[in-house]
Amino acid sequence: MLGANDLAALWLTARLALVTTACLLVIGIPIAWWLAHTGSRWRAPIAALVAMPLVLPPTVIGFYLLLWLGPDGLVGGLTTAAGWGTLPFTFAGLVVASVIYSLPFVVQPIENAFRAMGRAPLETAATLGAGPWDRFFTVALPLSMPGVVTAAVLGFAHTVGEFGVVLMIGGNIPGVTQVASVRVYEQVESLDYLGAHALSLTLVGFSFLALLALYLLQGARGASAFAREG
Amino acid sequence: MWVAAVLLPPPALAGQVTVAVASNFMLPMQEVVAAFERDTGHEVTLVSGSTGALYAQIRNGAPFDVLLAADAARPQALVDAGLVAASDRKTYAIGKLAFWTRDAGLSLTDASIIDLQGQSQRLAIANPKLAPYGHAAVEVLERLGVYDTLRRQLVMGQNVNQSYQFVRTGNARFGFVAASLVYRDGALERGSAWLVPDTWHTPVRQDAVLLRGANGAPRAMFEYLGAASTAAVLQRFGYGVP
Numbered sequence: 103m104l105g106a107n108d109l110a111a112l113w114l115t116a117r118l119a120l121v122t123t124a125c126l127l128v129i130g131i132p133i134a135w136w137l138a139h140t141g142s143r144w145r146a147p148i149a150a151l152v153a154m155p156l157v158l159p160p161t162v163i164g165f166y167l168l169l170w171l172g173p174d175g176l177v178g179g180l181t182t183a184a185g186w187g188t189l190p191f192t193f194a195g196l197v198v199a200s201v202i203y204s205l206p207f208v209v210q211p212i213e214n215a216f217r218a219m220g221r222a223p224l225e226t227a228a229t230l231g232a233g234p235w236d237r238f239f240t241v242a243l244p245l246s247m248p249g250v251v252t253a254a255v256l257g258f259a260h261t262v263g264e265f266g267v268v269l270m271i272g273g274n275i276p277g278v279t280q281v282a283s284v285r286v287y288e289q290v291e292s293l294d295y296l297g298a299h300a301l302s303l304t305l306v307g308f309s310f311l312a313l314l315a316l317y318l319l320q321g322a323r324g325a326s327a328f329a330r331e332g
Numbered sequence: 333m334w335v336a337a338v339l340l341p342p343p344a345l346a347g348q349v350t351v352a353v354a355s356n357f358m359l360p361m362q363e364v365v366a367a368f369e370r371d372t373g374h375e376v377t378l379v380s381g382s383t384g385a386l387y388a389q390i391r392n393g394a395p396f397d398v399l400l401a402a403d404a405a406r407p408q409a410l411v412d413a414g415l416v417a418a419s420d421r422k423t424y425a426i427g428k429l430a431f432w433t434r435d436a437g438l439s440l441t442d443a444s445i446i447d448l449q450g451q452s453q454r455l456a457i458a459n460p461k462l463a464p465y466g467h468a469a470v471e472v473l474e475r476l477g478v479y480d481t482l483r484r485q486l487v488m489g490q491n492v493n494q495s496y497q498f499v500r501t502g503n504a505r506f507g508f509v510a511a512s513l514v515y516r517d518g519a520l521e522r523g524s525a526w527l528v529p530d531t532w533h534t535p536v537r538q539d540a541v542l543l544r545g546a547n548g549a550p551r552a553m554f555e556y557l558g559a560a561s562t563a564a565v566l567q568r569f570g571y572g573v574p
Contacts, residue, residue, distance in 0.1 A: 173502040190503045191454065191487045273487030273498065274459055291384030291462045291490070293409065 103300045110277045111285040112304065118193070118281060119261040122200040123208075126257045127250070129201065130208035135238075137209065138216035153206045160203065164270025167199050171271065191273035196281070199271055200261045208257040215249020216242065248320065255316045259309060347549025350377045350395060352386045354402035356493055356510060357425065357538065360569040361400060367565075368556045374549040382491060384462065390415065390543065397550035400424060400540045400557075402491070403464045407539040420542040424557040426572030427536030428511035429468050429528040434500055440526035442476060448506065449481045456487050456498040456507030465492040468533035469508035475532055499523075510536075515570035530572070537574075 104112075137149055155163060171189040172178045178188045189195030223245060227237045243250070265283040272279035274288065282301055289298035353361045358380045365376045379396065381389075387406040390396055391413070401407050404423070410416045431440055438444070448455060458466030466488065473479040487503075489495035492510045499507035508528075514521055542554040556562060563573045 168497070168501050168503060171503075187452070188503060190498075269490060271503075273456075273504075274490065275487060287490070288459065288462060290388065291382060293384065293387070293406075 104304070105297070107276055107280070108282075108285065108297070108301050111280050111282045111301070114193075114277060114280065115262055115282040118196055118200060119258045121197050122204060122261045123254050123258045125197060125201050126204060126208040127254060130205065130253065130257075131212055131243075131250070133205075134209045134212035134216055135242075138213045152209050155203050156206050160264070160266025161270065163203060164199070164267040167202070167267065168271050171195060171198070190271040191275060191279060193278060195271055196268060196279055199267045200264055203264055203267050204257045204260045207260045208253040211249045211253040211256065212246065215246035215252075218249075219245045251319060252316060255312060255319075259312045262305070262308065262312075346373045346375060347552075348375050348377070349397050349549045349553045350379065351398045351400065351553060352379045352381065352390070352394070352396040353400040354383045354386070354538070355380045356402050356491065356512070357400055360425075360512070360565050360571070363565045364556070364562050367561050368553060371556075371561075372549070372552055374552060376553065396543055397546050398540060398542055398554050400538065402538055404537040404539045405464075407541045410541055410543075416541040416543060417545055420545060420554070421539055422558070423537045423574040424540045424562075425538040425566050426530075426574055427465060427468075427538060428530070428570060428572055429465060429472065429533060429536065430509055430511040430514055430525045431472075431506065431528060432496075432499060432509050432514050432523055432525040433506045434502065434523040435505070436523055438524035440524050442526070444506075444526065445473070445482075446476055446478055448485065449478055451485075453485065453506060454487050454498075454504040455482060455485050456489060456495040456504035456509075458492040458495045458508070459488045459490055463489075463491050464534075464536045464538075465495070465508065465510055468528075468536050471533040472508070472528055510570070512570035517568050518570075538571075 133148075133152065137145060137152075168190060169175050170177045171181070173182055173188055181187065181189060189198055219242065223241050224237050227241045232240065263283065264281070265287070268279065268281050268284055269287070272281070272284060274280050274284055280288075282305060286298050286301050286305070289295070289301065351361070351365070358378070361378060365378060368374065369376060379386075383401045383403055383406050386394075386396070386399060387401070387409065390399060390410065399407065399410070407416070407421050411418050411421055431445060433440070445455075457469040460466035460470045470479060473482060487498060489498060492508075493513065495507045496509040496513045498504040499509065511525075511527060514523065514525055540554065540557055542551060566573050
């Protein structure tokens, strides 16, 4: 059923989604915090920028990434000058692309969680003498954990489901940039429908389980909160 | 005037044809269709896509009359599946392979490919599993005895257009592309290229099929692919005439 290249594609997809999710949490949490608390007039433009991958076709993102990360592009020029070469066709390039592509899926749930928490817990903590970093790590983050978990699951799952962007900048190198979705496309295009079924069904199963886990988690939290109130 | 054109019934003989065409042949096909419509009065709707996607759509009932594929395998598969009579399949164009870079002023030869070994430069090819141009490129690399050493430098496009795109954007310095993508009227549009001799690889046959044995306008379109005016378009766009 699943051949060596299929397994390599699945393993690569899992690694890509894990690294991307980790990067997204590191980048996304500060952005979400800022968006949830700032009164700056830059809030709306930045929020719009973060949400743009929701609207833009992956082909547009992939096309511009190919140009920006290429030797003529702004980013490509910098990475070349730094001696790293250019990012397209590399695992690092896929991570950069996936972080951009999945950013709103991580920022928005966390931002909502920060907003829902409100300022009261932070102010209480402040009156008890907690400093800003202490308040963030021991009060805000634990209280917003459901949002963070939702964000991580969505960021991971959305990266697994990524196709158009990877197709544009990946170069389809087995073990390096040939992720599961691209391999399925290759199998369908080469009329290997049996192989396509094996990998596709694996992805169908995975996405169902990931979302099921998410909803069970949310359900459990909702129910326990309800039980506490009762 | 256009109101009259809308209100008047179309000429009795005018028919409708829906043609599915592989993306790499879309540009020349638009010229072929313009000539065909002028000559016959029939109306043609062009649908472009990857050959594999068009094939899958046809297998699932897409209402196309003619398919111009980018290879010979998918038309053969339609014949094997009984969707096309063997006599309703023919080669309409022969693809030519070029070794190409966007950097101008280089004199490229087969030696330039051998020299790529051990360098950091990437070489773009179309996916040999999907695209005849990719398969042809691998044959050329094997003939030169450098396929195994260059393997790690290869990046693959899903089709030959994407291979071109990788080189055009500078993300790969060199690539094997369809000559039709870089030559116009026999001259190189940009960069530097070496035309690979036809005998170095399996001919890149692009086959067309007439679906469901449709007669009338669809058959006229299918036959028109062998016309002298079509051959002239093929040559201008860097294809070989079958």
